[in-house]
Amino acid sequence: EADIYQTPRYLVIGTGKKITLECSQTMGHDKMYWYQQDPGMELHLIHYSYGVNSTEKGDLSSESTVSRIRTEHFPLTLESARPSHTSQYLCASSGPLDTDTQYFGPGTRLTVL
Amino acid sequence: GIQVEQSPPDLILQEGANSTLRCNFSDSVNNLQWFHQNPWGQLINLFYIPSGTKQNGRLSATTVATERYSLLYISSSQTTDSGVYFCAVAYSGNTPLVFGKGTRLSVIA
Numbered sequence: 772e773a774d775i776y777q778t779p780r781y782l783v784i785g786t787g788k789k790i791t792l793e794c795s796q797t798m799g800h801d802k803m804y805w806y807q808q809d810p811g812m813e814l815h816l817i818h819y820s821y822g823v824n825s826t827e828k829g830d831l832s833s834e835s836t837v838s839r840i841r842t843e844h845f846p847l848t849l850e851s852a853r854p855s856h857t858s859q860y861l862c863a864s865s866g867p868l869d870t871d872t873q874y875f876g877p878g879t880r881l882t883v884l
Numbered sequence: 885g886i887q888v889e890q891s892p893p894d895l896i897l898q899e900g901a902n903s904t905l906r907c908n909f910s911d912s913v914n915n916l917q918w919f920h921q922n923p924w925g926q927l928i929n930l931f932y933i934p935s936g937t938k939q940n941g942r943l944s945a946t947t948v949a950t951e952r953y954s955l956l957y958i959s960s961s962q963t964t965d966s967g968v969y970f971c972a973v974a975y976s977g978n979t980p981l982v983f984g985k986g987t988r989l990s991v992i993a
Binding site for chain 2: 804829863872880
């Protein structure tokens with residue numbers, strides 16, 4: 772089974788606060804991803820990385836930023852949280868080959884008041 | 885970009901019934917994966933299947949790459965099969981997966 776972790780699992784925060792959602796994996800995967808999803812709805816790719824010091828924006832316009840300083844760690848930061856950021860954030864990773872399956876973390880459910 | 889369409893959008897089954905979920909995609913792909921999202925939000929990878937047929941217990945999948953579709957079969961459904969099933973594709977190793985909108989399955993006891 773895949774080892775990919777996200778913290779916190781739940782977060783309730785006020786408007787204007789800066790937050791960082793953590794994602795770590797112990798599989799040595801080069802590729803990591805952040806998705807935003809309202810429960811049971813479409814997944815929207817917001818950021819991805821194919822290796823250290825490499826990050827790209829996804830399809831969904833997002834006010835968040837990411838960094839990839841270490842292979843195993845891919846945090847996502849919101850500089851100023853707003854109610855429109857309320858959603859579930861899912862982190863995923865996969866290996867370097869085309870044949871590598873993608874594994875998801877348990878998600879962070881964010882509520883901005 | 886590549887388009888992914890899943891059908892049906894919603895499906896309700898009696899426990900023990902069989903079902904077929906479909907995924908159509910608009911371009912050639914070298915990566916196709918099926919995922920199940922349980923009612924608690926966890927996404928689990930079911931199959932990596934850019935072509936051919938695979939089986940895992942009561943689940944099986946077939947991808948006909950030349951005709952740009954994939955099918956996920958669920959036999960003898962159980963209540964634990966409930967959730968949303970997503971198909972995702974990519975046309976190269978350097979592009980992220982593109983997800984369909986999913987099929988929401990409810991299995992009733």
